[in-house]
Each structure stands twice: as C-alpha cells, then as structure tokens.
Amino acid sequence: MQQPAPSTSLPERARRVIPGGVNSGQRNVPGLTDLVISRAQGASFWDSDGRQYTDYHAAFGPPLLGHNDPDVAGAVAEAGRKLDLCGVGVTEGEIELAETLVELIPSMERVLLTSTGSEATFHALRVARAVTGRRLVVKFQGCYHGWHDSVSLNVISAPERVGGKDPISTGILPEVLDATLVLRFNDPDGVRAAFAEHGADIAAVIVEPVPHNVGCLLPEQEFLQTLRDECTAHGSVLVFDEVITGIRHGLAGWQGVSGVVPDLTTMGKAIANGYPVGALGGRADLMDQFSSRPGAPVFFAGTYNGHPAVVAAALATLRKLRAEPVHEHVFRLGERVRAELPGVLAPLGVPAVVTGYGSVFVTYFMDELPRTYEDLLANDTGMFVGYRRRMVDQGIFELPLNLKRSHLSYAHTDADVDRLLEATERAVREQLAAGDAVADLSGASTMGGAR
Incomplete structure (x- = not known):
C-alpha cells in the first residue's frame, strides 16, 4: 500500500x-x-x-x-454502551420510534425505517407500482426525490431542458425515464390534464410539498388538494416526500400545515438531527405489502435499517423537539x-x-x-x-x-x-x-x- x-x-x-x-x-x-x-x-x-x-x-x-447536539450525542453514546447491530428481530427503540412517528404524522399508520431518504422514496414507488399494477410515476420539475433512476430527472434543469426529459445522470435506461411523467409544480390544470390522459396507468404521484431543492417554492393549496383529489379519483398513490419538510417545518410535517394527507410519506434529515435515518410510512394496507410482514410480496430489506445508534438519535431529537x-x-x-x-x-x-x-x-x-x-x-x-x-x-x-x-x-x-x-x-x-x-x-x- x-x-x-x-x-x-x-x-x-x-x-x-x-x-x-x-x-x-x-x-x-x-x-x-x-x-x-x-x-x-x-x-x-x-x-x-x-x-x-x-x-x-x-x-x-x-x-x-x-x-x-449534546442530548442527541449522549443518547447515541448510551445506546452504544449496551447495544449494536444484531440484524434480527426488533429493538425496543425501533418500536418506540415507529410509535412516535405514527402519533405525530397524520398519514402514518405503519412505519418502516431505512438509512436514507432515497431508499424511502424508492420503496414508496415500488409498493405503489406493486399494489396498482401500473407503470407510470408522476413527478414535478424542480423536485428531487433521491438518486434512484425513476426520479433522477428534471431537478435543476437548464432552460432548454425544461419540458423534456432531463436526467441528472447518465446510465439510466430510456425505458425507465419513459415511465416517469414530469409536470409543472403549482399547476393544478396540468395535473388534471395528465390524469385525464394517463390516469388508468398512473401508479403514484410523488411530490416535495415544498420544493426545497430549488430553494423554496411555496405550494398553493389548490395544487396540493388537486393531487389528493386526482389520486383518490383514479386509484393512484399520493406520496409526500417530506425528507426536508418533515419535522423541520413542524412535528406533523407539511401535511400538518396544509391539511392534505397523502397515502405514503417519506422522511429523513431532521428526524435524527443528522444521523443517517430515513422512514417510510402510510396507510396500513399499503405498508403491509412489504416483506417485513411474512408472506407479503414487496421485497424490503437493509442491513442498517433501524440501527440502534440512529434510532437513539431520532428518539432523542424528537423528545427534545417536543419538550423545548x-x-x-x-x-x-x-x-x-x-x-x-x-x-x-x-x-x-x-x-x-x-x-x-x-x-x-x-x-x-x-x-x-x-x-x-x-x-x-x-x-x-x-x-x-x-x-x-x-x-x-x-x-x-x-x-x-x-x-x-x-x-x-x-x-x-x-x-x-x-x-x-x-x-x-x-x-x-x-x-x-x-x-x-x-x-x-x-x-x-x-x-x-x-x-
């Protein structure tokens, strides 16, 4: 060497x-x-x-x-003195964290933990396609949902790339990009038009309720409500990507601010004050499709999911946010x-x-x-x-x-x-x-x- x-x-x-x-x-x-x-x-x-x-x-x-933060760091150190990754069963901390998120986030009836927000959005779209049997995913120009192929497009696009497919990486199969519809944020008419044309084949709509990856575009209430109404009418899954907005903008996330409740919610970032944890939660009938429940058909795994250190960090963060x-x-x-x-x-x-x-x-x-x-x-x-x-x-x-x-x-x-x-x-x-x-x-x- x-x-x-x-x-x-x-x-x-x-x-x-x-x-x-x-x-x-x-x-x-x-x-x-x-x-x-x-x-x-x-x-x-x-x-x-x-x-x-x-x-x-x-x-x-x-x-x-x-x-x-000293309280978060102290909780992580304490967890490390008695527990590390065992990779079987569940820990008491994982149970408490899931219970806390179900209590706080309006859309969450069941919760699974991941290591990153990208993993959470990946699994959200996978389960949406599985339960609907449909192909298409809708995202919005300026929104970022992680590194995986189906949403790795049209974030910060040059002017000439707006309105077309603008992948943020090479190496993505064209047929994967073709299965994603990119719409204009804060354009309810555009959403209604897309559902009128493709509604029978739209598995999911995924959105940052506030597109913070381009700074801050504040959502109009009619736009978010249109997403909810169209998904309900056409049997599509509405996913709020609250990796940024969740916890930072309030303990109930942006869905608590807007009153618009999605079917699935992804979280991360502020949930553990910087420790690597993500979460996916939502309707029980959707979440129960994951293979963490024996016999369920949608594969879900991750060696570090629910690691004791990050769970301790998340619990300490949420306790402090509720107490101070x-x-x-x-x-x-x-x-x-x-x-x-x-x-x-x-x-x-x-x-x-x-x-x-x-x-x-x-x-x-x-x-x-x-x-x-x-x-x-x-x-x-x-x-x-x-x-x-x-x-x-x-x-x-x-x-x-x-x-x-x-x-x-x-x-x-x-x-x-x-x-x-x-x-x-x-x-x-x-x-x-x-x-x-x-x-x-x-x-x-x-x-x-x-x-």
Missing part, C-alpha cells in the same frame, strides 16, 4: 483515493475544493486550518437542533431573516426577493417571488453564487451553488442573524462592485439534491 508523503496536503490525499476528493456529488463546490472539515458544534463548523464558519448550509438541513421551544425559536429567527434582508438589499439597487418558511430562507436575485421552476430561470445565477462565495470569506457559510436554500437551527442566535445581515450587505456590495459576473458554477443541467 502506498503511503502519502508527509508533505502531501489533506485535499491532495483525498483526491488521490476518493474520486473528486469527496463522497457526494455536491460536496465538491467550485472554488472551495480544498475545504476539509475538522469539527462541528452548535451553529458552526471549523476547517482543518482552524477557520470557523457560521453554518447556514447545515448539510442540506438535518441538524435542526444544531451540530453535535425549538420550532418557536427557529421560526422567529427565520421570520427575522425574511423580514429584514429585503431592507438590507433594497438600497443596493439589485433586484432581490427573500422567501422561505419557518427555519428555511433563500434570497433570489429576481423581481418577483417565484411560483414555479420556470419562474426561477430569471434568477441571476452569477449574483446568487458570487455573493455566497464572498460570504464564505467572512466566515458565513451559505452553500455557493445555484438555488440552494439556507437553514437556521436551535443553536443559532439573534447575534448570528445580525452578523448574517451585515455580511450579506457587504458581500452583495462587493459582488456588484466587482462588475464581473461569476460564471454559473452550479452545474445547472445535471445538479440534483441531496439524500
């Missing part, structure tokens, strides 16, 4: 043995390719050179309580950001709108709040990416990739928000003064989300 030379830097060592030097496609950020993280705590992380960053990227959203004013705190800070950033940006003369929900915020550089992905094509990508790159130099980390949202946690403070506002004003001024548009480094035609 070749040993690295003593003088070789950590990034160079990483690139020698890890393709691109990172273990997920969107961790390799142009201009920040030498970033090595050494520590994380509360609202911050530190790099290997000791620089501190106030973190609003938050790993695409899991640490709602903040990084390395976490949502009140992050919602208040989020409202501060959304209310005060426009006043910071207006004197600069740059077109900008600030949107979001709860603890999520995003600034688009355009004239009007977007309703659909097509509206987002007006966003000034050079300004969006450029000002965020300049924020990094000030120790404020909002992911400098096009359309990516930012998050607040229970560990962020009003002082952090004050500094965010000041840094944003300075970064946008600097970007305007530079007079040269930053190249579109977002990889717009291929970029997806993160599970």
Whole structure:
C-alpha cells in the first residue's frame, strides 16, 4: 500500500483515493475544493486550518437542533454502551420510534425505517407500482426525490431542458425515464390534464410539498388538494416526500400545515438531527405489502435499517423537539431573516426577493417571488453564487451553488442573524462592485439534491 508523503496536503490525499476528493456529488463546490472539515458544534463548523464558519448550509438541513447536539450525542453514546447491530428481530427503540412517528404524522399508520431518504422514496414507488399494477410515476420539475433512476430527472434543469426529459445522470435506461411523467409544480390544470390522459396507468404521484431543492417554492393549496383529489379519483398513490419538510417545518410535517394527507410519506434529515435515518410510512394496507410482514410480496430489506445508534438519535431529537421551544425559536429567527434582508438589499439597487418558511430562507436575485421552476430561470445565477462565495470569506457559510436554500437551527442566535445581515450587505456590495459576473458554477443541467 502506498503511503502519502508527509508533505502531501489533506485535499491532495483525498483526491488521490476518493474520486473528486469527496463522497457526494455536491460536496465538491467550485472554488472551495480544498475545504476539509475538522469539527462541528452548535451553529458552526471549523476547517482543518482552524477557520470557523457560521453554518447556514447545515448539510442540506438535518441538524435542526444544531451540530453535535449534546442530548442527541449522549443518547447515541448510551445506546452504544449496551447495544449494536444484531440484524434480527426488533429493538425496543425501533418500536418506540415507529410509535412516535405514527402519533405525530397524520398519514402514518405503519412505519418502516431505512438509512436514507432515497431508499424511502424508492420503496414508496415500488409498493405503489406493486399494489396498482401500473407503470407510470408522476413527478414535478424542480423536485428531487433521491438518486434512484425513476426520479433522477428534471431537478435543476437548464432552460432548454425544461419540458423534456432531463436526467441528472447518465446510465439510466430510456425505458425507465419513459415511465416517469414530469409536470409543472403549482399547476393544478396540468395535473388534471395528465390524469385525464394517463390516469388508468398512473401508479403514484410523488411530490416535495415544498420544493426545497430549488430553494423554496411555496405550494398553493389548490395544487396540493388537486393531487389528493386526482389520486383518490383514479386509484393512484399520493406520496409526500417530506425528507426536508418533515419535522423541520413542524412535528406533523407539511401535511400538518396544509391539511392534505397523502397515502405514503417519506422522511429523513431532521428526524435524527443528522444521523443517517430515513422512514417510510402510510396507510396500513399499503405498508403491509412489504416483506417485513411474512408472506407479503414487496421485497424490503437493509442491513442498517433501524440501527440502534440512529434510532437513539431520532428518539432523542424528537423528545427534545417536543419538550423545548425549538420550532418557536427557529421560526422567529427565520421570520427575522425574511423580514429584514429585503431592507438590507433594497438600497443596493439589485433586484432581490427573500422567501422561505419557518427555519428555511433563500434570497433570489429576481423581481418577483417565484411560483414555479420556470419562474426561477430569471434568477441571476452569477449574483446568487458570487455573493455566497464572498460570504464564505467572512466566515458565513451559505452553500455557493445555484438555488440552494439556507437553514437556521436551535443553536443559532439573534447575534448570528445580525452578523448574517451585515455580511450579506457587504458581500452583495462587493459582488456588484466587482462588475464581473461569476460564471454559473452550479452545474445547472445535471445538479440534483441531496439524500
């Protein structure tokens, strides 16, 4: 085995043995390719050179309580002292977590645990096709549901790719892409038209109730209700992908906010404050089709499903969310950001709108709040990416990739928000003064989300 030379830097060592030097496609950020993280705590992380960053990227959203929350870390350590993975039967923690999710999430009558959100959405579509005997799946432009082939298309698409099939990866069979219908978000007429033409062959509709993988498109109530009505009328399965919205936007997820209840719900991210757990739950008649119930026909497996450490993390996270004013705190800070950033940006003369929900915020550089992905094509990508790159130099980390949202946690403070506002004003001024548009480094035609 070749040993690295003593003088070789950590990034160079990483690139020698890890393709691109990172273990997920969107961790390799142009201009920040030498970033090595050494520590994380509360609202911050530190790099290997000791620089501190106030973190609003938050790993695409899991640490709602903040990084390395002591109660969650303590629960994981305690679980590790008495139990590890046995891979047979069930643990008391798995039972308690499933009971808690059934209690909290309106659509959930049964629950199965996975290791990632992508696995949860994969199994949701598999069971929908199995019970309906149908071929087609409906998804929406701008929504991301994981890395598996049937939904790996039409997330952040270049203008010329909107309206057609836009896979985010090569290696996907054309016949798999052909079995997915891509519709326009917040377009109830388009949904009704698709069901009028294809309803007898639509197995499932899967949607991020808030498409956070393109920042934040807030759903219109008529749109979500149309999904529910059309699926009910045609015998199709409605899947809410609440991997992002679930728990972060409320203990009942977006279905608790909207009152629209899907047939199946997928969850992950904030459910365990960053530990690798996903969940799929919903109607008992659908969930009972999985082979975790002896004799059931839809295969379901995963060596690490329900691992004691991640179950302990999820239970500790949910207990803290129910016992402490976490949502009140992050919602208040989020409202501060959304209310005060426009006043910071207006004197600069740059077109900008600030949107979001709860603890999520995003600034688009355009004239009007977007309703659909097509509206987002007006966003000034050079300004969006450029000002965020300049924020990094000030120790404020909002992911400098096009359309990516930012998050607040229970560990962020009003002082952090004050500094965010000041840094944003300075970064946008600097970007305007530079007079040269930053190249579109977002990889717009291929970029997806993160599970």
